[in-house]
């Protein structure tokens with residue numbers, strides 16, 4: 001989890017490979033209307049996000065029956081994470097990708113061919129409720145290589161408590 005440009009897709013893929021389990025790109029589960037909105041620089045509302053979060057929740061639930069799954073999802077607010085926890089049915093860990101505005105802007109600015117405009121980073125950060133203190137949360141700095149971030153995430157996940 002984390003804001004746009006924090007490296008969710010990059011790190012989740014790496015982590016899933018290390019864990020030997022499936023990876024699901026949460027962005028692919030957005031309805032077209034959400035992608036259209038974001039492409040136009042309009043932030044999503046809670047109402048836009050509920051159906052998408054429910055699709056992600058269903059994937060998490062399915063994943064539990066198949067050795068687990070890694071899903072990339074912004075999960076910006078506590079109510080969203082609690083909805084996912086409920087849908088997953090227990091033992092859902094969150095890896096929070098923590099980075100400065102400067103680094104996030106640079107990574108988003110350099111990324112090519114993605115629907116999410118840099119202009120939405122401010123509202124992403126304003127919407128973000130940092131998950132520190134919630135059960136099952138591992139916080140990792142994004143100021144490292146994807147390989148090292150995934151290693152740090154894995155080490156944190158081994159020690160995580162719910």
Ligand SMILES: Nc1ncnc2c1ncn2[C@@H]1O[C@H](COP(=O)(O)OP(=O)(O)OP(=O)(O)O)[C@@H](O)[C@H]1O
Nearest residue numbers: 003004005006007008009010107111116144145146
């Ligand atoms: N640790 C890293 N070091 C350098 N570049 C990175 C790192 N992690 C990700 N990137 C690059 O930063 C950009 C953003 O990463 P990525 O697309 O994985 O983020 P995201 O959180 O999934 O974003 P979004 O939610 O907007 O889809 C990409 O161009 C990616 O290649």
Ligand SMILES: O=C(O)[C@H](O)[C@@H](O)[C@H](O)[C@H](O)CO
Nearest residue numbers: 003004005027044074075116
């Ligand atoms: O909750 C949200 O606002 C969205 O999930 C965004 O985070 C985008 O999907 C993502 O950043 C795409 O780049």
